[in-house]
Amino acid sequence: MSKFKSKKDNALPAVNTASLPDIVFMLLFFFMVVTVMREDTLMIENRLPLADQVEKLEKKYPISYIYAGKPARGYEKYGEEARLQLNDKFADISDIQAFINAERAAIAREELVDYLTVSLKVDKEANMGIVGDIKQELRKANALKINYSVGTGSALDN
Amino acid sequence: MAKRSAPEVNAGSMADIAFLLLIFFLVTTTIPKDSGISRKLPPMEPPNDDEVVIKQKNIFTVLLNNKDQLLVEDELMELKDLRKAAIEFLDNGGDGSCNYCNGAKNPKSSDNPDKAIISLKNERETSYSAYISVQNELVAAYNDLRNKRALQIGPQRGFRDMTFVQMEENYKDPKFNGNKEKLKELIDQIRNEYPEKLSEVQ
Numbered sequence: 001m002s003k004f005k006s007k008k009d010n011a012l013p014a015v016n017t018a019s020l021p022d023i024v025f026m027l028l029f030f031f032m033v034v035t036v037m038r039e040d041t042l043m044i045e046n047r048l049p050l051a052d053q054v055e056k057l058e059k060k061y062p063i064s065y066i067y068a069g070k071p072a073r074g075y076e077k078y079g080e081e082a083r084l085q086l087n088d089k090f091a092d093i094s095d096i097q098a099f100i101n102a103e104r105a106a107i108a109r110e111e112l113v114d115y116l117t118v119s120l121k122v123d124k125e126a127n128m129g130i131v132g133d134i135k136q137e138l139r140k141a142n143a144l145k146i147n148y149s150v151g152t153g154s155a156l157d158n
Numbered sequence: 159m160a161k162r163s164a165p166e167v168n169a170g171s172m173a174d175i176a177f178l179l180l181i182f183f184l185v186t187t188t189i190p191k192d193s194g195i196s197r198k199l200p201p202m203e204p205p206n207d208d209e210v211v212i213k214q215k216n217i218f219t220v221l222l223n224n225k226d227q228l229l230v231e232d233e234l235m236e237l238k239d240l241r242k243a244a245i246e247f248l249d250n251g252g253d254g255s256c257n258y259c260n261g262a263k264n265p266k267s268s269d270n271p272d273k274a275i276i277s278l279k280n281e282r283e284t285s286y287s288a289y290i291s292v293q294n295e296l297v298a299a300y301n302d303l304r305n306k307r308a309l310q311i312g313p314q315r316g317f318r319d320m321t322f323v324q325m326e327e328n329y330k331d332p333k334f335n336g337n338k339e340k341l342k343e344l345i346d347q348i349r350n351e352y353p354e355k356l357s358e359v360q
Contacts, residue, residue, distance in 0.1 A: 144199040
């Protein structure tokens with residue numbers, strides 16, 4: 001009988017983990033490619049309202065972002081009212097025209113300047129006063145294409 | 159001298175390093191979701207512009223007051239009923255010049271989808287979320303009408319079972335393998351039949 005006894009004992013062989021690094025690297029590269037670092041550090045609360053009739057904002061045209069909302073935690077000294085944020089700092093309504101002009105100047109290809117879309121990322125708790133003021137300033141700056149940025153969901157839940 | 163081969167580097171910890179990086183990117187990833195409701199603001203009007211007279215029956219006034227209450231044509235309305243009311247107004251076709259409208263042809267309501275204007279007013283204290291909800295419902299009213307129209311005339315042009323929203327998506331999609339020129343024509347036609355005339359008054 002001992003003739004047929006296997007040379008090894010019957011314990012399960014260890015799973016070969018040699019390809020584990022490859023798998024992990026694959027995932028890693030995927031996430032590295034899709035990751036977009038946030039451009040602006042938000043100093044305001046920014047929970048977008050929901051809507052379901054949304055259009056995708058096309059990346060091939062230049063987009064500028066205007067944020068508005070109540071100052072976030074850590075910035076309470078700026079008050080309770082909804083405020084405007086341009087780039088990385090709080091701004092006044094009167095700064096919008098200069099901001100739009102700077103954004104226009106930053107567009108590398110001249111033919112795209114007229115296609116500048118302004119994406120309004122406004123907190124859902126904000127009221128329309130500030131939004132109306134922003135829109136008025138944008139009209140003065142002749143930046144007429146706007147996009148109310150929203151999350152996808154049923155608008156009746158807002 | 160004896161040639162000594164270089165010792166092999168131990169790659170056992172490579173997986174750990176890769177995991178570390180992977181977890182970092184997993185945590186920092188925010189898939190950007192840039193979508194929203196596109197609007198075009200009216201240009202600043204020249205100071206002495208001639209007043210354009212618009213018949214009162216062609217204007218659908220929607221007022222959102224400081225308590226987020228909805229006042230449509232001077233009557234209080236729930237948000238969920240707004241879409242239907244807007245569709246009835248737009249699709250009315252009161253003067254009979256609109257041969258594709260399915261509305262009630264009520265002479266007291268709008269003449270033609272081309273003339274019908276929705277005027278959205280808000281107050282400074284109106285909340286932004288309520289405003290977006292109302293905007294959304296009004297856009298939905300236009301989209302519903304356009305979708306219906308697209309399903310009606312699409313098959314004759316070779317675009318079967320495609321709503322207007324799908325047509326627009328297909329038009330933007332580089333992988334779409336239909337006739338894009340014909341699709342563009344159709345989209346423009348439907349857009350002209352139900353033009354989005356939504357004015358935001360301050």
